[in-house]
Amino acid sequence: MKQISILGCGWLGFPLAKSLLKKGFLVKGSTTTLEKMSVLENAGIFPHFVTLSAVEGQNNSNDIDNFLSNSQILIIDIPPKLRGNSNDTSTALSMTFVAKIQNLIPFIEKSSVEKVIFVSSTSVYSDAISIDLITEKTIPNPDTESGKQLLEAEKVLQNNSNFTTTVIRFGGLIGEDRHPIKFLAGRENLENPEAPINLIHQVDCIGIIEDVLEKNCFDEIFNAVAPFHPSRKVYYSKIAQELDLPLPKFDESKPSVGKIISSEKVSSVLEYAFQKPEL
Structure with a gap:
């Protein structure tokens, strides 16, 4: 029976862990909240309190070693969290997440982990791009700090020959409990009304990760969004009406910029069929 360690049992990691348990995996899950330890344990997950430091030598080696012990696969699902002034684009800020991943590497290298799945984001691609369709062959050029951190973390992991990363x-x-319309409803002067949406439902995130595991598809990069790309104005107005929320109002005085992310590789290589293709 294979054992998997999931670094970050949050909004996606926790339901993923529960789904993997049903498929017969032994699952270790990490949290940075002591109160959540019992929640993980009650779900059948082996709980571990793990916090990563961006400062070399300040990680609790026993916690991380125990978390990775006897696992063949590690799933990393911890998003970059920028701290401090939002206008601060200093190197120290932008490298914080990357430093945490770099400091995690030695622990992975000396563990039983052979394969890693890294949860990244399509934010590694620029919005202000002239290419209509983005594939895995498109050269990333992130606009945001979090996108820059994710791209660098991807490289750190995939360039390491001690394990194989997808x-x-x-x-x-x-x-069910998360949708952008909750933040957009009733707002005015929203930009990019004609930009296409690139969203994916939680159930498909879990399904795609499980397909990577089932088909042993490592040393790959996959873009993963639902094959459904109406404009922001059309989609969010429709969802607001369905939920009886105030309509968002868009600024149509400026040209829209955006991109369509292709998930064709997910469909062809993994042979994955989206469960929520139209969100």
């Missing part, structure tokens, strides 16, 4: 670049994440 990167999954998810689009905007939605689920």
